[in-house]
Amino acid sequence: MAAVHETVETVKSVDVDAYKYGFVTDIESEKAPKGLDESTVRYISAKKNEPEWMLEWRLDAFRRWKTMTEPDWSRVHYPKIDYQDLYYYSAPKKMGDGPMTIDDVDPELLRTYEKLGIPLREQEILAGVTTSRVAVDAVFDSVSVATTFKAELNKAGVIFCPISEAVHSHPELVKKYLGSVVPVTDNYFATLNSAVFSDGSFVYVPPGVRCPMELSTYFRINEQNTGQFERTLIIADKGAYVSYLEGCTAPKRDENQLHAAVVELVAHDDAEIKYSTVQNWYPGDSEGRGGIYNFVTKRGDCRGARSKISWTQVETGSAITWKYPSCILRGESSRGEFYSIAISNGRQQVDSGTKMLHLGKNTTSRIISKGIAAGRSDNTYRGQVFAHRKATGARNFTNCDSLLIGNRCGAHTVPYIEARNASSTFEHEATTSKISEDQLFYCMQRGLSAEEATALIVNGFVRDVLQQLPMEFAVEAQKLIAISLEGSVG
């Protein structure tokens, strides 16, 4: 209830077209020369003092990338990206390269995070209103600036650090798992990421350990014309559990910025990974100028029996989103879940969905997708459910609802369903609806403005999915929903 009210508050307090997170932090940064060739890859690797095997891995990816072409099968349209016109590495300058404590962090950076509402300092978290405990690994452009709660996690045996650090401290784990879920040549953007990834989070939860707190990364794209290529790798060993939150914001920019992240999850026997994303990158202005291109590859591998991976996403930002968090259900009786809220407004284009690949016996999956299109945006759900010949007893339930606001937007549902054995059961439900005049009038008669009414109705529409989010995230998500729907009515 409080959250709904806050939603309503937020709608009122923000101007149309004013992207709340549109500020630029003025700090010096160190960049690789513009453009992309082998020397860029070497530069990035050298900056991170990477061992030879890591450099080779990158170079191999780069050589393969040069032979690939950009995919064009999604519904999104955008001007051709000039890959030579981007910076592939950018780090805040004062920080040097090695690990550091919070006190080494540029105060300007800390202020940026404060503006974003991220509790970087442990004291702040502990002094917070709620008793929630979140460990934050903040990525500012390409480098992880600080990792909190490390000590306590260490005690539990949980490894949570920037991936650039894990390459040095846990090379055996990185070697074993990196690229094992999203192969280097998986797709154009994943291959590019493999060549030039800058940083990201690494998580390893040992057998039988329940991670004592939610882990979180906030991404922020600050530097102009910098592609962001995070690489996240999360491993839950046998019987382990971890919940990971990813939040993103980027300052307001005129030029489009490329974002091509790769996230790999591995769940062994009886392990569970819950991965939640709230993505509110700059969507561009109402005319479609500027905004982030978000081409992301996220995939989870339910490698072990009875393992479970669950993706929850709230996507309100980016000019273009191209994203399909997926599950490979390899282990017997493993389970994959995908809960999604995707909101598009203005000229945003969203092409998102999931893939559930049932390979093991008695594997189950569940897909709940809520797409909301407003303004002149286009919102496509694209989902694949596949059962292998050997995946007997596989079951999927898909529910895919679209809500249209106004009549200049579009919603599309593109399901691909394929069962190669007779004992699989796939259920698919889909609806498309509009907010009716009757509903709006009813709410307004009770005192809500048209925008407040819309936010309320939309929050009702996405309720099933919001309930999947950790509490604090759900509140933030409700606010974002309200903000992203500004100017969608009237």
Added chain:
Amino acid sequence: MLEIKNLHVRIDDKKILNGLTLTVKPGEVAAIMGPNGSGKSTLSYVIAGRQDYEVTEGEILLDGVNILELDAHERAAKGLFLAFQYPIEIPGVTTMTFLKASLNAQRKQRGEAELSTPDFMKKVRAAADKLGVPQEMLRRPLNVGFSGGEKKRLEVLQMFLLEPRYGILDETDSGLDIDALRIVSEGVNALRSPTRGFLVITHYQRLLDHIVPDVVHVMSRGQIVKTGGKELALELEKNGYRDYVTEAA
């Protein structure tokens, strides 16, 4: 005072209200009766500020101020409440959430502080008890799957919570069982006060047995064709509308 003066309204070229004039004074309960399709619900929508209707002539004054230029939510904050003939379902939004959002939206427009959650809960409980609305219902999505009578009760509960200056009840009695009719009427009567007015639209005398009106208006073809005391309703019950319908032609 709620004054409707010479109101002409149409929708898609169809004239529905034809120079309707009507006044509801503070402290007064005015009943409107009239045949199906005579424009009673249309009148209530237009007063509340529904957009698809075109007001071609006339005005609606709330305490002397023309409200025709105000949006529906602004009129609500000024104290206009409409209990709908057909309440609307809002999936996924729990009734409780909706009640709190509306109450605070109105308070905010009026520059009043928001109600804290405990204060709000207290208020809702009191209203729910009074109207025999089970708490469990308030946790369900608004009006979704509610029976006809439950929806009507909830409309009155909302009126209780929002404490309007003028309440318009559009056939709130239809769908109510005998006990509910009594409970809801008692609720409305409890709200009666020298500063609050009601416009009660109904087809049946039985509601007016419980909520005794000060005046009764007969509406036909978008006009008030007859005004009288509470005995007028009894007469209509006996003779129907034939005398008045021809009069209006």
